[in-house]
Amino acid sequence: MATNVSSQQSEATAMVREIVSQQNCLQADLATLSDDSDLYAAGLTSLATVGLMLAIEDRFDIEFPERMLGRATFRSVATIAEAVSELVK
Amino acid sequence: MIISDAATSAAVISAEPELDCAQLLARVHAIGSSVLAEHAADVDRRARFPAEAIDALRDARLLSAYVPRQFGGMGLDIVQTARVCEALGHYCGSSAMIYAMHAIQVACVVHHAEHSPYFRKYLRQLVDEQRLMASATTEIGTGGDLRSSVCAVEKHGDEFTLIKKAPVISYGEYADDILVTCRRSPEAAACEQVQVLVRRGEFAAEPLSTWDTMGFRGTCSSGFTLSARGAADQILPTAFDEILSQTMHPYSHIVWGALWTGIAADAVNRARACVRAQARKTPGETPLSAIRLAETDQLLQEMRHNVYSLATEYRDLLARGASGALHGFGFSIRTNNLKLSCSQRIVDVVGRALMICGIEGYRNDSKHSLSRHLRDAYGAALMVNNDRITKLNATMLMAHKEGY
Numbered sequence: 001m002a003t004n005v006s007s008q009q010s011e012a013t014a015m016v017r018e019i020v021s022q023q024n025c026l027q028a029d030l031a032t033l034s035d036d037s038d039l040y041a042a043g044l045t046s047l048a049t050v051g052l053m054l055a056i057e058d059r060f061d062i063e064f065p066e067r068m069l070g071r072a073t074f075r076s077v078a079t080i081a082e083a084v085s086e087l088v089k
Numbered sequence: 090m091i092i093s094d095a096a097t098s099a100a101v102i103s104a105e106p107e108l109d110c111a112q113l114l115a116r117v118h119a120i121g122s123s124v125l126a127e128h129a130a131d132v133d134r135r136a137r138f139p140a141e142a143i144d145a146l147r148d149a150r151l152l153s154a155y156v157p158r159q160f161g162g163m164g165l166d167i168v169q170t171a172r173v174c175e176a177l178g179h180y181c182g183s184s185a186m187i188y189a190m191h192a193i194q195v196a197c198v199v200h201h202a203e204h205s206p207y208f209r210k211y212l213r214q215l216v217d218e219q220r221l222m223a224s225a226t227t228e229i230g231t232g233g234d235l236r237s238s239v240c241a242v243e244k245h246g247d248e249f250t251l252i253k254k255a256p257v258i259s260y261g262e263y264a265d266d267i268l269v270t271c272r273r274s275p276e277a278a279a280c281e282q283v284q285v286l287v288r289r290g291e292f293a294a295e296p297l298s299t300w301d302t303m304g305f306r307g308t309c310s311s312g313f314t315l316s317a318r319g320a321a322d323q324i325l326p327t328a329f330d331e332i333l334s335q336t337m338h339p340y341s342h343i344v345w346g347a348l349w350t351g352i353a354a355d356a357v358n359r360a361r362a363c364v365r366a367q368a369r370k371t372p373g374e375t376p377l378s379a380i381r382l383a384e385t386d387q388l389l390q391e392m393r394h395n396v397y398s399l400a401t402e403y404r405d406l407l408a409r410g411a412s413g414a415l416h417g418f419g420f421s422i423r424t425n426n427l428k429l430s431c432s433q434r435i436v437d438v439v440g441r442a443l444m445i446c447g448i449e450g451y452r453n454d455s456k457h458s459l460s461r462h463l464r465d466a467y468g469a470a471l472m473v474n475n476d477r478i479t480k481l482n483a484t485m486l487m488a489h490k491e492g493y
Contacts, residue, residue, distance in 0.1 A: 027278035043280050045236060045330075046416070047481065050488045069488055071416065 012060075012088075013081040019055050020077060023048070035078040040071065049074045056080065062087040110169050117176040120145045125180035132183055132307035133461045136300060138263045139307045142184035147219040151188070153212075155195045160209070161216035167196075167340065167407070168400045171347035175393075178351020179358075182465035183307025185351060187221075187260050189344035190308075193337060194222035194268050197284065197325070200336045200407075207322035211286070223264030225255040225315060229297075233477065235333060237279035241272035242324060250318045251285055256298060259310040265289050269315065270329055282329035287317035304464035305472075335415045339403050339424045341473075346396040346431035349469050350389070353435045356442035356462045357382070357389050363446045363457055378445045385441040392434045399427045418489040425478045432469035439466045 013035055020039070021030045027043025044052070052074065057063055062084065064073070073083045124145040132139045146152060155170050156162025165173070170192055177185035195215070202208035214220065230239045240253040253269055261267065266288045273283040297312035325332065360382055367376045402423070406414050414420055439462045443450045450459040 027280060043278050045280065046334075046418070047484055050484050053488055064488075066490055069418070070413075 009081060009085050012084045013077060015059065016056065016077050016081045016084060019059060020052065020080075023052050023055055025049075025052055033077075035081070036076050039074065039076055044074070046071070052080075056084065060084050060088055110165075110172065113163075113165075113169075114172055114176055116149060117151070117173050118179070120149060121177055121180035125177065125184050129181035129184070129461065132181060136302075136306035136309065138260060138309050139181060139184040139187065140263070142181060143187065143221060143263070146184075146188060147221075150216075150219060152191060152219040152221060153195070153216040155192055155199060156212050156216055157199065157203075160212040162212070167343060167404045168397060171343050171396060171400045174344045174347040175351040175354070175396075178348035179355040181307070182348065182352050182461065183305050185348040186305055186308050186345075189341075189348050190224060190259055191222050192344055193340050194224050194266075196336050196340045197268060197332050198222075198286075201327040201332050202325045205322065205326050207320070208286075208325070218265070220265035221260070221263065223258055223261055223267045225253055225258045225261070225267050225269040225313075227255060227257055228270075229254040229256050229312075231279075233474070235270070236282070236330065238270055238272045238282050239279070241275040241277060242283065242285050243275055244321050247321050248318060249285065249321050249324065251287065251315070252317075253315045254297065254312075255315055256312040257310045258294070258313050258315070259308045261294055261311065261313050261315075262309060267292065267315070268325075269317070273324075273328075280330070284325040284329055284332060285317070285319075286323040286325070287315065287319060288323070291319045292317035302468070304461070304466070304468040334421070335412060338421070339399070339415070342424050342428040342431075343396060343400045343403060345469070345472075346392075346427050347400070349431050349435040349466070350393045350396055352462055352465055353389055353392060353438040353442075356439040356459055357385055359450065359457045359459060359462075360385065360442035360445035363449055381441060381445050385438055385445065388434060388438050388441070392431055392438065395427055395430055395434075399423060418485040419491075422482050422485050422489060425482045428473070429475055429478055429482075432475060435466040435469050436463075439463050 017030065020026070025044055025048040026039065033042055053064055053069070064083070064087070068083050073079055125139070125142045128139060128141050131137070150163070151173065153162040154165045154173060156164070158164040174185055174189045174192070177188055198208055198212065203212070226235050227233060228239055231237050240251065242249050242251045251269060251271055253271060258267065266286055268284045269287055270282050270284050272279065273281050293316045294313040295316070297314055300306070300309050300311045364376060364378045364382050367378055402420070406420070439459060443459045443463060446457050446459060449455045449457040452458055453460050
């Protein structure tokens with residue numbers, strides 16, 4: 001069970017990385033960043049977050065509730081993947 | 090940081106009740122009618138800096154109105170500052186705009202640098218010398234985007250050098266100090282910005298462009314290539330994106346909206362004078378123009394309420410230390426809506442006032458002339474272009490739901 005959860009999470013993480021990369025919303029090279037790196041420090045703007053949010057909603061067929069629409073959710077690949085995992089359950 | 094500062098200044102205000110805002114506003118109106126109004130037409134005609142107005146504001150120590158009392162300032166809050174800007178707007182739009190722009194720069198330092206020893210000393214100096222602050226945010230090559238810079242501050246030990254090509258530095262030639270946005274180092278990305286305080290005597294300004302515009306002619310917003318050097322602690326300790334979202338963005342749109350309201354209110358007052366003249370000619374009858382005046386006054390009230398509603402929300406958020414809310418899309422959208430609404434409304438109100446005044450308002454040589462008001466009014470939608478702001482709101486509204 002635990003393995004399932006974590007494999008689901010790592011799959012989400014890989015997909016989130018791919019979306020962040022496609023969005024071209026960073027000034028730094030995503031390949032040089034870890035899953036925990038601060039995306040805002042890497043050049044993500046709050047406006048670009050909207051495009052990223054829409055792309056993630058589209059790919060995972062989810063809708064972020066208002067409470068998740070903040071910097072805390074979009075701070076890193078890991079935090080986004082965590083939010084996605086919570087919403088796709 | 091913003092939390093304790095706002096709380097401190099609020100506490101100081103309540104502890105020293107002698108700050109009487111009504112009394113202060115009466116003084117501002119007195120300066121407005123005796124000095125600003127006196128020179129407004131000449132300032133406008135010659136597109137010259139309103140030196141008499143700024144000197145009078147200095148004499149009244151109004152250049153440090155927003156500086157907390159602990160540094161010797163008046164400790165006004167944003168609502169009170171907006172009222173000062175509105176009052177000035179009645180008499181000379183350019184002087185009011187210069188005052189408002191100065192107030193924005195002061196707020197950036199008060200909110201975001203008050204804990205730096207250098208800036209604590211600077212605030213006291215600003216109070217003592219009534220220094221005028223300007224701003225160099227836009228840059229050639231960034232397409233008007235405040236959130237990216239081409240130029241970078243370069244540190245050499247305890248010193249810095251900085252060169253910026255700024256298409257607009259309002260009253261740059263007359264300012265004592267200029268807050269300049271730039272990248273925080275030559276290696277930094279375009280969005281990794283800081284603000285640097287450059288000071289008269291430590292910068293050279295090579296003219297790039299002139300300022301011969303329809304309105305706000307006295308702001309003398311020419312372009313310059315700015316070459317500056319100074320001490321490294323003149324770099325504000327907070328990242329610019331933080332300063333922009335927490336202070337510069339809301340503060341600008343509130344004080345601009347307030348001074349636009351002042352310009353619109355003066356246009357309505359001129360219209361009222363014309364209506365009274367007509368009413369005196371037809372005793373016992375309410376002239377049609379009086380109905381038009383009543384309709385226009387309703388719009389003016391909406392405009393004013395819009396400004397003070399957001400100013401009050403901002404003041405309260407600062408006092409509560411709710412910096413999270415200031416980052417949120419909701420507050421940012423409301424701030425943009427205030428700018429969009431006021432900048433359109435001022436044209437509407439002044440245009441209606443012109444219809445009421447008729448040829449007396451249309452003349453340049455009449456005491457009811459609305460020429461300057463109308464030309465100033467059209468600038469409001471262009472300074473930070475409304476289309477750009479609408480597009481930002483359109484993007485944010487895809488994510489933001491009202492009522493949260």
